[in-house]
Amino acid sequence: MSTNALRARRVRGKGAGLGLLAWLLGIAFFLPIAWMALTSFHSEQDAATNPPSFAAALTLDGYREFFGAGGGASPWPALINSTVASVASTLLVLLLAFPAAYALSINRVRKWTDVLFFFLSTKMLPAVAGLLPIYLFAKNAGMLDNIWLLVILYTSMNLPIAVWMMQSFLAEIPVAVIEAARVDGARLPTVLARVVAPIALPGIAATALICFIFSWNELLFARVLTGVVAETAPVFLTGFITSQGLFLAKVCAASLVISLPVLAAGFAAQDKLVQGLSLGAVK
């Protein structure tokens, strides 16, 4: 942008200047991702130059390398494992959290706030606190390197978030709607499926997306408890920690591909993201 254009903007007042600042900061924060995306489409030679080659020829070689064209390990098993672990644990979370949220919002148990805070407090227990016993248990039970162990652990990791989120969504449903259905003689499962679920659907979808993100991202448990068979996508990425010659384009392609599901889920859940991340405390 020319200095004249800049000056013209400044004249338009403080508001425009602050808007520009917001844009600059937004671009600065996004720059590493944009650079990662650009580098992933460069050849390895162009990716490793100083000064950087912004306008180098584009190629899909980085992606071909990542998907195993050059004889490296294929990422597909890891991607499939991550999908299984994230989707299965998210479904299990919803299955457990929905009835629980019902008992904490619509038809409330006594001391329901204490129960809610118990769920929250488990979220504050660091993962490392239970890591060793879980490892020893898995070893003795022959569950090491088994994706279903991760499904169970990811469920426990996300259940408190889901209970809190769903509780706050269900609490917004007017009691009169539910009462009316019950007066009409509908049984509880029917009420849940036909009345409560449709109203709460956007909230349930947002909860599912956030649980999916956290499961997909998880590294510590996956790193300790899986090996060859059940390796997840983040564990696959740890293979890039030590430099291996010219491999920047491949690293960028790998990072981008493995982040895509999270970016997609995150933007889909954008409006409810804060509520989920703050465990329902912020609307």
Add this chain to the structure above:
Amino acid sequence: MTAMTTAPVAAPETPAPVRRPSARLRAWATRAPLLPALIFMIVVTQLPFVATLVISFFDWNSLYPDARHFTGLDNYQEVLTDPDLRQSVWTTVLLTVAVVLASLVLGLVLALLLDRRFRGRGIVRTLLIAPFLVVPVAAALLWKHVLYNPEYGLFNGLLHYVGGPQPDWISNTPLLAVEASLVWQWTPFMMLILLAGLQSRDHEQIEAARVDGASDWQIFVHLTLPHLRRYLELGALLGSIYIVQNFDAVFTITSGGLGTANLPYTVYQSFYQAHENGLASAAGVLVVIGSIVIATFALRVVSSLFREEVSRA
């Protein structure tokens, strides 16, 4: 977790005046949908922690399982006196405080900027959220190889244009390198919480203040900041809880070397590589105690926001 006393577990107790069995039955019917989730959480999160607590009192190296014996508090003494472990406690504190404060301040600036109307606000918001939506290991790899690399990383590439120095970022300032990547990822989180706080302000009150002749700065200091206080606290505490547990960035960027090993990394290393089960458990328990201290405050903040919400409804 049961070790936390701020949030007493509501043990499924029967309502006081139970006369007819039908009332008791109804109470259990109310409770039934809650039980699967509650039991699942207790089994999967509470039992392992109790086991960690028990193991922490044993001298137990898994390479010599027969030599396992009870040692009381020796592991704790060793953890607290071992210079490496003490260093990792200090690193954890430093890392958490620095990342939380920096991302909170940056997040506040961004939230204030985004709270204004300007062209393309939605796009800027989307750009700013993106760093939080990169898989943490991928983000760490991006910083380690693509930005920090001393020969062809983006930072030195850009410095090259202005004829600046070509530092080896990770070797020169390892902890700062880890912190910067985490600040990049966590600023969006803080921004989102603070933006939600800003948007829940009482706009009539602000209008009234403006009509009464209050300046933007006065409104910020006397109305906005007090209103934001709890959102700042919430952001700080939730951020602390997540960052105190950080493993991915330390593991990826420095592999715990150059004095960047924090407690989660040390716990991982001492049992995964050194097979010292007892020591690892003691360090784990210490992480938990640290978290309890933070969590006690966090729970208080969340519960005050929550009660406000409930009373408003």
